[in-house]
Amino acid sequence: AGYAPNRDAMLRVVRKHRAAADQIDAGLIPEGLLQAAKSAWDEAVALGEEHGYRNAQATVLAPTGTIGLMMDCDTTGIEPDLALVKTKKLVGGGTMQIVNQTVPRALAKLGYSAEQVQGVTAYIGEHNTVVGAPFVKEEHFPVFDCSMGERAIHYMGHVKMMAAAQPFISGAISKTVNMPEQVTVEEVEQLYIEGWRLGLKAVAIYRDNCKVAQPLSADKKKAKPGEPLVDLPGQPVRRRLPQNRPARTVSFTVGEAEGYITAGEYPGDGIGEIFLKVSKQGSTLSGVMDAFAIAVSLGLQYGVPLEAFAQKFVNMRFEPSGITNDPDIRFASSIVDYVFRRLALEYLPPDKRSGLGVQSIEERKEYASGRARATEDGSDGLDESSQPRLINLSDVPVSEKPGARILDAPLCYACGSQMQPAGSCYVCTSCGSTSGCS
Numbered sequence: 001a002g003y004a005p006n007r008d009a010m011l012r013v014v015r016k017h018r019a020a021a022d023q024i025d026a027g028l029i030p031e032g033l034l035q036a037a038k039s040a041w042d043e044a045v046a047l048g049e050e051h052g053y054r055n056a057q058a059t060v061l062a063p064t065g066t067i068g069l070m071m072d073c074d075t076t077g078i079e080p081d082l083a084l085v086k087t088k089k090l091v092g093g094g095t096m097q098i099v100n101q102t103v104p105r106a107l108a109k110l111g112y113s114a115e116q117v118q119g120v121t122a123y124i125g126e127h128n129t130v131v132g133a134p135f136v137k138e139e140h141f142p143v144f145d146c147s148m149g150e151r152a153i154h155y156m157g158h159v160k161m162m163a164a165a166q167p168f169i170s171g172a173i174s175k176t177v178n179m180p181e182q183v184t185v186e187e188v189e190q191l192y193i194e195g196w197r198l199g200l201k202a203v204a205i206y207r208d209n210c211k212v213a214q215p216l217s218a219d220k221k222k223a224k225p226g227e228p229l230v231d232l233p234g235q236p237v238r239r240r241l242p243q244n245r246p247a248r249t250v251s252f253t254v255g256e257a258e259g260y261i262t263a264g265e266y267p268g269d270g271i272g273e274i275f276l277k278v279s280k281q282g283s284t285l286s287g288v289m290d291a292f293a294i295a296v297s298l299g300l301q302y303g304v305p306l307e308a309f310a311q312k313f314v315n316m317r318f319e320p321s322g323i324t325n326d327p328d329i330r331f332a333s334s335i336v337d338y339v340f341r342r343l344a345l346e347y348l349p350p351d352k353r354s355g356l357g358v359q360s361i362e363e364r365k366e367y368a369s370g371r372a373r374a375t376e377d378g379s380d381g382l383d384e385s386s387q388p389r390l391i392n393l394s395d396v397p398v399s400e401k402p403g404a405r406i407l408d409a410p411l412c413y414a415c416g417s418q419m420q421p422a423g424s425c426y427v428c429t430s431c432g433s434t435s436g437c438s
Helices: 003-022 031-051 065-070 103-109 114-127 138-144 155-168 185-197 284-301 306-313 335-347 350-354 361-377
Strands: 085-089 095-099 176-179 204-207 247-254 257-265 271-278 322-326 329-332 420-422 425-427
Touching: 003 031, 003 155, 103 114, 103 138, 155 176, 155 185, 176 185, 185 204, 247 335, 257 284, 257 335, 271 284, 271 335, 284 306, 306 335, 322 335, 329 335, 329 425, 335 350
Parallel strands: 176 204
Antiparallel strands: 085 095, 247 257, 247 322, 257 271, 322 329, 420 425
């Protein structure tokens, strides 16, 4: 419906492209390429006048960040350089520094000697600015202004440069307008209004340090004088164990598999690593358990609580599984299930273990005797200091009910049916077998 009002405007845009081709310096490119460009735009104008154009774009300025880096360009697209020395975070980890290679050429163009150029570039490499560099005249500072840093181009300068190029492009310009960290909401609003007033098809902005980890930066964030350095939120910190640390070792049997759990501890501050030795050395199971133990140890040292591991791995089912030699854990649905039940008993308080269904034999006996006394005299049978806390599930919000115990119930080792929770253990409703503790 809007074709007719837009017909002449769209043709005018295409004719501007054709006229721009005539302005290309013939000495800069091969003659055949220049003629092909002019012929292509002649054809574009002719076909447009005959058939018209759909709602389409003839030209845009595309994002060229990665392409620019591969081509060793100092700037990308219609962009000023981000900084004279940029720090880029790599996808696979680590960082790389990108130094502007045009600086020496600019200094030479301004009349500085080779020795002076070398001194200035060395200063820039260390301080990322020409301010304070030896030999550089103050009137030459603006030549080296960038998007970020001590002498940053004002963000409205970005908008005006885009506006100068927009009439020659039928689509939008893929360019980020860099704004300083202290910019206000109102200033962002005015930027968008100015972009609209100048006829831009699109505006994208980025406020410095608005993300915890940004791919490109002018410098690492520095603390103010007298302000202590702190880790940015979201940056994990590994707390390594001391060279000499206490440890607990537990031997176990799950089904026909035998092994050892060794838990290394921070002195007086809980578990920090585990080692698992299972079956014969060199077997697949042994190798998998070694790798699993390393992964869990790293998680513990980076701050993952043991309770989180236990919630994920208790009731995990795979072979080998079965009866154990541990009086507190008579049946395990897998070695991983046993390991985290045992670690929970060793390192987690009773209130955190209750939701996991992990209790020692003494706790189960105390619970059973309390229930027996309650049947006899009508009371709960337990003093307030020692009774496991009895909860009426009808009073508990749905999100807090331990439904995971039902979902994670093991399969019966006798008939293969799924077992049901019975107290702190499990019972098979098909054949009557129990998990060995009730």
